Amino acid sequence: MSINTxxxxxxxxxxxxxxxxVPCKQLAGVIDEVExxxxxxxxxxxxxxEGIGLCAGAFMGGKRPAIIMQNTAIGVTVNTLVTLTQxxxxxxxxxxxxxxxLREPVACQVEMAVHTKALLNQLHIPTYHFHKESDxxxxxxxxKYTFMCNKPVAILTDASFWGGYGDQ
Amino acid sequence: xxxxEILREIAPILRDQLVICNIGLPSQELHMIDDQPTNFYMLGxxxxxxxxxxxxxxxxxxxxxSIDGDGSVLTNFGTLPTIANNVADNxxxxxxxxxSYGSTGDQPTYAGQNTSLSAVAxxxxxxxxxxxxxxxxxxxxxxxxxxxxxxxxxxxxxxxxIKVPVITKDPVVIRDRFMAAVxx
Numbered sequence: 001m002s003i004n005t006x007x008x009x010x011x012x013x014x015x016x017x018x019x020x021x022v023p024c025k026q027l028a029g030v031i032d033e034v035e036x037x038x039x040x041x042x043x044x045x046x047x048x049x050e051g052i053g054l055c056a057g058a059f060m061g062g063k064r065p066a067i068i069m070q071n072t073a074i075g076v077t078v079n080t081l082v083t084l085t086q087x088x089x090x091x092x093x094x095x096x097x098x099x100x101x102l103r104e105p106v107a108c109q110v111e112m113a114v115h116t117k118a119l120l121n122q123l124h125i126p127t128y129h130f131h132k133e134s135d136x137x138x139x140x141x142x143x144k145y146t147f148m149c150n151k152p153v154a155i156l157t158d159a160s161f162w163g164g165y166g167d168q
Numbered sequence: 169x170x171x172x173e174i175l176r177e178i179a180p181i182l183r184d185q186l187v188i189c190n191i192g193l194p195s196q197e198l199h200m201i202d203d204q205p206t207n208f209y210m211l212g213x214x215x216x217x218x219x220x221x222x223x224x225x226x227x228x229x230x231x232x233x234s235i236d237g238d239g240s241v242l243t244n245f246g247t248l249p250t251i252a253n254n255v256a257d258n259x260x261x262x263x264x265x266x267x268s269y270g271s272t273g274d275q276p277t278y279a280g281q282n283t284s285l286s287a288v289a290x291x292x293x294x295x296x297x298x299x300x301x302x303x304x305x306x307x308x309x310x311x312x313x314x315x316x317x318x319x320x321x322x323x324x325x326x327x328x329x330i331k332v333p334v335i336t337k338d339p340v341v342i343r344d345r346f347m348a349a350v351x352x
């Protein structure tokens with residue numbers, strides 16, 4: 001089974017049926033898999049804070065939402081995470097590509113990478129870091145934890161987890 | 169007419185619907201005029217009323233009305249293509265366009281100058297876009313509900329505010345009673 005299939009299977013097995021995405025090269029395969037599954041309503045967002053708003057609405061309407069985005073989005077969504085998701089106590093699994101880590105070819109990505117965990121820590125967002133493919137075995141438990149505690153939870157997935165950047 | 173007068177006029181229509189209400193004075197005014205468990209008041213997060221409302225509409229079948237402002241739509245312009253490409257016929261976006269940032273001291277917005285939000289919504293692909301004068305908002309809103317077609321309404325009104333108390337309800341209470349109303 002591909003890692004993309006495993007990740008989306010875990011979402012579906014945890015009742016996640018509404019996923020918004022903002023693309024990243026590393027996330028292309030998992031986004032394709034989300035789009036391909038009938039169990040999930042896939043709604044691409046133009047910006048990540050818009051996506052978190054969609055997820056908040058979907059949750060209140062009875063769905064189990066998730067967002068898939070790059071770590072640069074943490075810089076975009078601080079206010080939304082704090083004043084919407086956390087203030088109203090809503091669950092939100094965030095599958096995040098952790099750009100700017102080892103094997104990163106684009107220097108500018110590192111500038112946000114060095115702030116990513118510090119920001120998540122400052123926001124008191126439970127954060128998990130997938131570095132090896134076997135780390136994804138925890139995804140099922142992380143999703144259960146997220147919907148148990150009604151918090152946003154970050155899952156950072158770095159280049160090593162995704163197998164590098166190919167021929168980039 | 170100013171925004172609070174529109175809200176007072178449409179309150180009997182809103183009463184039976186799920187409503188996502190914009191941050192600041194719009195929520196405070198609606199809360200004072202006719203607080204209902206079917207109202208979700210935004211206490212923060214400027215710009216996301218339309219996104220939250222679309223999410224609720226896509227998740228279930230009841231009619232959802234997002235009450236937004238011109239300034240808030242300008243701050244989240246990406247919402248309009250998302251609405252246009254994810255059609256929910258139980259969704260109405262009501263933009264009360266007073267051409268100003270009302271909650272922050274009535275600074276002018278570009279929507280009150282050269283930018284037409286109804287033209288932008290149409291250009292983004294929204295099929296049913298109606299621009300109306302404040303006085304006609306109640307009729308246009310009721311027609312949109314009855315049409316069962318996703319509709320964007322731009323209600324042009326005058327700038328101005330009334331004195332209203334802030335909302336002191338706990339956000340989790342607002343969210344919980346709204347979710348119970350969705351399920352009822």
